[in-house]
Amino acid sequence: MNTKKEINNIFKIKNLNLFYADNQALIDLEVNIEKNKVTALIGPSGCGKSTFLRCLNRMNDLIEICKIRGTITFEDRNIYRPNYDVIDLRTNVGMVFQKPNPFPMSIYDNVSYGPKCQGIKDKKILDEIVEKALRDAALWDEVKDRLHSSAMMMSGGQQQRVCIARAIAMEPKVILMDEPTSALDPIATQKVENLIENLKKDYTIVIVTHSMQQAARISDNTVFFLLGKIIETGPTNKMFSNPNKQETEDYITGKFG
Amino acid sequence: MRAKKRRKIDKMIQSLIYLISFIGVIIFVSIIGYIVTTGGKLLSFELLTGNYQAKVTDIFVESNGDNYTYPSSENEYYSPRWDIAVKDSINKEGNPIVEISYIGDNSPMKKAKNLNDCLIGDKSFCSEYSSVNIVVGNSIKTVIMDDYNQIAYGKYKAEAMVKVLEKGSTINSMSIQKEGGGIRGSIITTIYLIVLTLILAVPVGVFTALHLKEYSKNKKSTYLIRSMIDLLTGVPSIIYGMIGVVVVIPMLNIIFKTNGSSILAGAFTMAIILLPTIIKNTEEALKVIPQEIRAASLALGASKTQTTFKVVLPSAIPGILTGVLLGIGRIIGESAALVLVMGAAIKDQVSIKEGSTTLAVHIWQAVGGEQPNYELAAAISIVILIVVFILNRIAKIIAKKMNKSWY
Numbered sequence: 001m002n003t004k005k006e007i008n009n010i011f012k013i014k015n016l017n018l019f020y021a022d023n024q025a026l027i028d029l030e031v032n033i034e035k036n037k038v039t040a041l042i043g044p045s046g047c048g049k050s051t052f053l054r055c056l057n058r059m060n061d062l063i064e065i066c067k068i069r070g071t072i073t074f075e076d077r078n079i080y081r082p083n084y085d086v087i088d089l090r091t092n093v094g095m096v097f098q099k100p101n102p103f104p105m106s107i108y109d110n111v112s113y114g115p116k117c118q119g120i121k122d123k124k125i126l127d128e129i130v131e132k133a134l135r136d137a138a139l140w141d142e143v144k145d146r147l148h149s150s151a152m153m154m155s156g157g158q159q160q161r162v163c164i165a166r167a168i169a170m171e172p173k174v175i176l177m178d179e180p181t182s183a184l185d186p187i188a189t190q191k192v193e194n195l196i197e198n199l200k201k202d203y204t205i206v207i208v209t210h211s212m213q214q215a216a217r218i219s220d221n222t223v224f225f226l227l228g229k230i231i232e233t234g235p236t237n238k239m240f241s242n243p244n245k246q247e248t249e250d251y252i253t254g255k256f257g
Numbered sequence: 258m259r260a261k262k263r264r265k266i267d268k269m270i271q272s273l274i275y276l277i278s279f280i281g282v283i284i285f286v287s288i289i290g291y292i293v294t295t296g297g298k299l300l301s302f303e304l305l306t307g308n309y310q311a312k313v314t315d316i317f318v319e320s321n322g323d324n325y326t327y328p329s330s331e332n333e334y335y336s337p338r339w340d341i342a343v344k345d346s347i348n349k350e351g352n353p354i355v356e357i358s359y360i361g362d363n364s365p366m367k368k369a370k371n372l373n374d375c376l377i378g379d380k381s382f383c384s385e386y387s388s389v390n391i392v393v394g395n396s397i398k399t400v401i402m403d404d405y406n407q408i409a410y411g412k413y414k415a416e417a418m419v420k421v422l423e424k425g426s427t428i429n430s431m432s433i434q435k436e437g438g439g440i441r442g443s444i445i446t447t448i449y450l451i452v453l454t455l456i457l458a459v460p461v462g463v464f465t466a467l468h469l470k471e472y473s474k475n476k477k478s479t480y481l482i483r484s485m486i487d488l489l490t491g492v493p494s495i496i497y498g499m500i501g502v503v504v505v506i507p508m509l510n511i512i513f514k515t516n517g518s519s520i521l522a523g524a525f526t527m528a529i530i531l532l533p534t535i536i537k538n539t540e541e542a543l544k545v546i547p548q549e550i551r552a553a554s555l556a557l558g559a560s561k562t563q564t565t566f567k568v569v570l571p572s573a574i575p576g577i578l579t580g581v582l583l584g585i586g587r588i589i590g591e592s593a594a595l596v597l598v599m600g601a602a603i604k605d606q607v608s609i610k611e612g613s614t615t616l617a618v619h620i621w622q623a624v625g626g627e628q629p630n631y632e633l634a635a636a637i638s639i640v641i642l643i644v645v646f647i648l649n650r651i652a653k654i655i656a657k658k659m660n661k662s663w664y
Binding site: 057059062064087088090091094095097099101102103104105113114116117118163166167170 | 474
């Protein structure tokens with residue numbers, strides 16, 4: 001079991017320190033992300049879980065004052081090596097954001113945007129990709145008749161699922177989700193959670209969430225953050241029933257947070 | 258008691274606001290009212306499509322001996338011998354003229370011969386004549402009958418002219434004038450100037466804004482450029498006009514072999530004037546675009562360039578359009594700088610390598626001369642108002658369509 005686990009770690013994080021100017025946001029993180037599992041990142045606001053998530057596809061590059069030390073390997077290659085191709089990384093590690101952020105274009109253009117940027121021009125192939133992505137996102141039946149209407153006209157939940165479909169269309173290996181349901185109502189949240197359940201087969205999912213119930217429902221592994229440090233990692237079942245650390249138990253049972 | 262007092266003050270302030278806004282409305286209404294009532298009379302299809310220069314043709318006509326009839330109206334004067342009716346009128350420049358108001362189908366005037374083809378305009382030097390098409394609306398400037406004693410000028414008025422016309426059987430020479438004063442040349446010039454200026458200014462402005470907002474990392478240089486842009490927005494246009502004369506015209510003289518002032522020079526100068534506006538508007542439009550949209554595109558593995566041109570720029574189009582619209586308004590309204598770089602000579606044949614006048618400069622010409630022609634100025638103003646109104650509508654419609662995708 002243990003040796004097999006070693007092979008199945010898609011991300012390996014060692015000694016990760018992150019600074020916003022002089023503020024240290026992440027301190028000595030050491031954690032592995034398992035392949036084809038759902039990993040939930042939990043912790044109170046401002047503990048660095050979103051920051052950590054954005055390290056995984058190097059979205060922190062956009063923030064000028066952000067400095068990173070340590071190594072993150074994706075499929076055994078250090079993504080912070082100077083000549084690592086960021087675009088290649090991001091095609092393999094997709095991302096879904098907290099607020100639904102579809103482009104102001106049609107649903108079809110939204111989903112086909114990524115493949116188009118990779119240089120796929122053939123209309124037939126694009127049609128197939130869009131249909132497959134929307135089917136995988138369980139959205140096809142809802143939108144197949146209005147693929148060319150604006151994505152901005154949809155409901156929040158549908159927009160978020162378009163964003164997931166948009167990420168799936170790239171056929172990434174990992175999908176990062178930054179509180180994908182925090183802006184949605186319970187029914188839309190339910191739909192997105194079902195979707196995550198289905199996506200687990202084909203993709204590795206790393207999800208930041210504020211909801212303990214959500215983490216318990218959908219995740220296989222859980223990482224608990226506190227003040228920029230990882231307090232505890234492990235299988236979700238174990239962590240929620242029998243945590244090792246006192247802080248974890250306090251947070252999960254709602255004593256603070 | 259206190260509440261009562263407060264209510265009283267509220268009422269007073271309210272009525273004051275109504276009063277002041279009413280004054281504003283009155284000012285606007287009276288301006289538009291003045292322009293429409295003064296210029297409305299003159300505004301016609303001929304004004305818009307007509308030449309500015311009047312065209313004079315000298316003709317020679319022989320009577321066929323018949324007498325015609327025509328039920329002339331009150332202010333018309335009819336000549337049975339020539340089957341034409343004339344009336345006193347005023348041309349677009351405000352001068353009195355004798356205008357032809359009717360020509361019979363069988364009138365001898367229909368067989369008029371063009372003396373301009375002949376040597377020194379005298380029929381004794383001529384054997385072949387081209388025909389002349391005299392139409393209602395032309396005016397008669399002079400008439401010389403066959404015995405050379407009977408001469409009438411336009412200033413004698415229509416009645417006297419008809420009397421002279423009836424006194425002979427041959428018109429030795431008659432000057433027919435196709436009235437000028439049209440603004441077709443100025444309209445075409447304005448369109449040329451708008452198109453050329455936008456071709457020059459929009460790409461440069463948009464790319465500069467993209468650089469400042471999306472690409473530039475050097476805070477100091479962008480700060481410097483931004484403050485210069487802010488400064489340039491406030492510079493009076495006459496200074497740009499001077500720069501046009503000193504820099505643009507000599508440059509164009511070398512590159513395009515123009516000779517002094519030209520529409521091209523006007524376009525370059527206007528492009529310089531518009532650049533700050535277009536840059537600022539584009540930048541504002543780029544600022545409004547949520548950062549998440551850019552992040553979403555980058556997270557999908559799109560490069561910076563793809564993000565900029567496929568997502569950011571299309572989303573900024575309504576804002577860019579607003580800048581372009583403001584720019585067009587400025588081009589239509591500009592006069593001082595254009596007088597310097599495009600001259601003030603009103604043209605009928607417009608060429609971009611030669612000077613010409615836009616509608617605004619045409620107004621300047623009409624009002625600024627020795628005999629100010631306020632009717633013409635007001636008529637052109639109406640044209641400008643209509644054009645600006647239409648442009649506003651179009652831009653709003655496009656912006657609405659684009660914005661639909663945002664909300």
